[in-house]
Amino acid sequence: MSLLVVGSVALDSVQTPDERRDDVLGGSAVYFSVAASFFAPALLVGVVGEDWPAQHTEMLQKLRVDTSGLQVIPGGKTFRWTGKYLPNMNDRETLEVHLNVLEQFNPKLPENFRKSKFVFLGNDSPINQMKVLDQADGRLLAVADTMDLWINIQRDKLDEMLTRIDGLVLNDSEAKLLTGDENLVRAGHKVREMGPKFVVIKKGEHGAMFFSEHETYVMPAYPTAQVVDPTGAGDSFAGGMMGYLAERGDFSPKSLKTAMAYGIVVASFTVEDFSLERLKQIRRADVDRRLEEYQQMLTF
Amino acid sequence: MSLLVVGSVALDSVQTPDERRDDVLGGSAVYFSVAASFFAPALLVGVVGEDWPAQHTEMLQKLRVDTSGLQVIPGGKTFRWTGKYLPNMNDRETLEVHLNVLEQFNPKLPENFRKSKFVFLGNDSPINQMKVLDQADGRLLAVADTMDLWINIQRDKLDEMLTRIDGLVLNDSEAKLLTGDENLVRAGHKVREMGPKFVVIKKGEHGAMFFSEHETYVMPAYPTAQVVDPTGAGDSFAGGMMGYLAERGDFSPKSLKTAMAYGIVVASFTVEDFSLERLKQIRRADVDRRLEEYQQMLTF
Numbered sequence: 238m239s240l241l242v243v244g245s246v247a248l249d250s251v252q253t254p255d256e257r258r259d260d261v262l263g264g265s266a267v268y269f270s271v272a273a274s275f276f277a278p279a280l281l282v283g284v285v286g287e288d289w290p291a292q293h294t295e296m297l298q299k300l301r302v303d304t305s306g307l308q309v310i311p312g313g314k315t316f317r318w319t320g321k322y323l324p325n326m327n328d329r330e331t332l333e334v335h336l337n338v339l340e341q342f343n344p345k346l347p348e349n350f351r352k353s354k355f356v357f358l359g360n361d362s363p364i365n366q367m368k369v370l371d372q373a374d375g376r377l378l379a380v381a382d383t384m385d386l387w388i389n390i391q392r393d394k395l396d397e398m399l400t401r402i403d404g405l406v407l408n409d410s411e412a413k414l415l416t417g418d419e420n421l422v423r424a425g426h427k428v429r430e431m432g433p434k435f436v437v438i439k440k441g442e443h444g445a446m447f448f449s450e451h452e453t454y455v456m457p458a459y460p461t462a463q464v465v466d467p468t469g470a471g472d473s474f475a476g477g478m479m480g481y482l483a484e485r486g487d488f489s490p491k492s493l494k495t496a497m498a499y500g501i502v503v504a505s506f507t508v509e510d511f512s513l514e515r516l517k518q519i520r521r522a523d524v525d526r527r528l529e530e531y532q533q534m535l536t537f
Numbered sequence: 538m539s540l541l542v543v544g545s546v547a548l549d550s551v552q553t554p555d556e557r558r559d560d561v562l563g564g565s566a567v568y569f570s571v572a573a574s575f576f577a578p579a580l581l582v583g584v585v586g587e588d589w590p591a592q593h594t595e596m597l598q599k600l601r602v603d604t605s606g607l608q609v610i611p612g613g614k615t616f617r618w619t620g621k622y623l624p625n626m627n628d629r630e631t632l633e634v635h636l637n638v639l640e641q642f643n644p645k646l647p648e649n650f651r652k653s654k655f656v657f658l659g660n661d662s663p664i665n666q667m668k669v670l671d672q673a674d675g676r677l678l679a680v681a682d683t684m685d686l687w688i689n690i691q692r693d694k695l696d697e698m699l700t701r702i703d704g705l706v707l708n709d710s711e712a713k714l715l716t717g718d719e720n721l722v723r724a725g726h727k728v729r730e731m732g733p734k735f736v737v738i739k740k741g742e743h744g745a746m747f748f749s750e751h752e753t754y755v756m757p758a759y760p761t762a763q764v765v766d767p768t769g770a771g772d773s774f775a776g777g778m779m780g781y782l783a784e785r786g787d788f789s790p791k792s793l794k795t796a797m798a799y800g801i802v803v804a805s806f807t808v809e810d811f812s813l814e815r816l817k818q819i820r821r822a823d824v825d826r827r828l829e830e831y832q833q834m835l836t837f
Contacts, residue, residue, distance in 0.1 A: 422762040443743040457755040462722040535835040
């Protein structure tokens with residue numbers, strides 16, 4: 238079934254303890270779309286500037302991503318993020334953020350995107366996220382991401398948005414901030430009580446937790462010896478998860494659990510190289526093979 | 538099969554964000570023995586002072602722990618540890634350590650302990666740990682714990698000890714310190730290359746990782762909404778793991794994996810109350826029920 242993603246499209250500069258890459262392809266909607274593409278083509282809505290290299294759009298199109306919702310702002314500059322990873326490769330510092338065209342981003346869904354059944358609201362202001370919900374009136378499932386910024390400065394709008402979505406995906410530190418609870422199990426359920434029917438807490442190298450009214454579970458990250466660049470792991474997780482659900486066409490507890498596992502596995506590929514490099518090299522069979530290994534790993 | 542544990546026996550004072558308990562039963566060998574008691578009775582070797590309450594020994598004996606290796610030093614004082622947990626309940630500060638009788642501890646195995654098949658060397662100096670290995674000459678499997686102190690001050694002895702054991706259990710931060718590698722997957726295998734045939738890295742609230750020549754896997758912690766006191770979780774994990782192996786009487790890859798799961802489940806009970814309170818309340822059936830839930834949680 239159709240899968241819509243609205244989120245950032247970026248040029249990232251990333252510094253790890255070993256290497257540095259400048260102006261590489263990034264952004265939540267891009268990681269999401271490429272991760273989802275193993276399962277279902279995504280309809281992408283985002284914004285870039287005139288400096289956006291056409292090759293990135295072509296790459297996305299080759300992966301069956303519909304880029305007709307990608308707004309190009311004449312004279313504008315693409316959103317840029319510069320970050321530096323600490324030696325543990327799990328924590329990072331944001332060194333520079335240039336919102337550029339993202340500052341005035343007003344999500345507009347092309348007519349044929351409005352009937353999307355599966356909708357993912359990448360990290361953006363809750364106001365923008367609700368604008369998408371207003372337009373995506375054919376949806377069966379809406380899942381959103383958020384971040385500390387919106388928890389801190391647009392809490393009332395965020396609270397409103399939370400009552401309108403089916404699922405929320407957020408980081409452990411964000412779940413703690415949103416609920417004031419340091420215990421992630423309690424925090425997960427407290428977030429769920431704010432509106433979404435299910436909540437996923439991402440724990441970086443420690444995996445992810447799932448919360449619904451009747452279920453609480455944790456899935457570890459796939460153990461990776463060579464973490465080259467963790468950027469986009471969380472968005473790849475969401476893309477793998479939502480892509481699988483869109484492929485299945487349902488979001489039963491069983492499908493959601495397998496979707497979590499696929500999300501974890503796809504994210505484990507993302508971190509093996511900079512930017513989208515690793516995801517571009519692999520195919521569905523590689524994802525399935527690792528999923529099987531992962532499943533084996535958890536069987537005793 | 539017989540299970541020997543040599544380690545600390547302590548009176549702990551624990552401060553959590555909500556509560557404080559003074560002079561409660563603790564120590565690695567005690568948590569280990571009680572956790573193991575669901576599976577196999579332990580033979581305990583340790584040392585206490587004259588201030589040691591007899592009721593603790595009686596409690597251990599009721600759980601079929603053989604306390605004939607518990608040395609009581611006349612005029613001596615029992616080892617005391619005082620610690621404070623941070624609001625996340627995963628990190629802690631040690632406020633006070635009084636080694637007392639532990640300072641001169643010289644592990645002596647009663648004659649009938651020497652033929653123990655399964656041996657656990659609780660966290661102690663590698664010199665003392667090797668004294669135990671010298672005496673436990675009927676062992677099939679020797680597993681040790683260690684800590685940052687010995688990594689920092691007795692590295693050569695620790696290296697020697699590592700070549701004489703079959704398995705090592707240590708914390709994530711200790712694995713990083715021991716190998717100088719921030720990636721836990723690499724660190725685990727590097728520790729393994731120092732001698733032990735298998736290595737278990739404990740990650741606190743994030744579970745545990747297992748490394749052998751042919752296997753690398755991660756198991757998440759059981760999600761617990763009410764963490765009251767995490768003290769002893771790591772030792773309970775080791776006790777559950779070794780207890781199950783001793784019960785099985787083997788340490789095949791399959792048994793080791795189930796043992797890891799049992800360790801995680803027993804540890805999840807330990808943190809639900811102070812000291813040994815929770816473990817004393819439950820029975821094997823409770824452990825098995827949670828193991829089943831845990832197994833279900835990891836199945837997709």
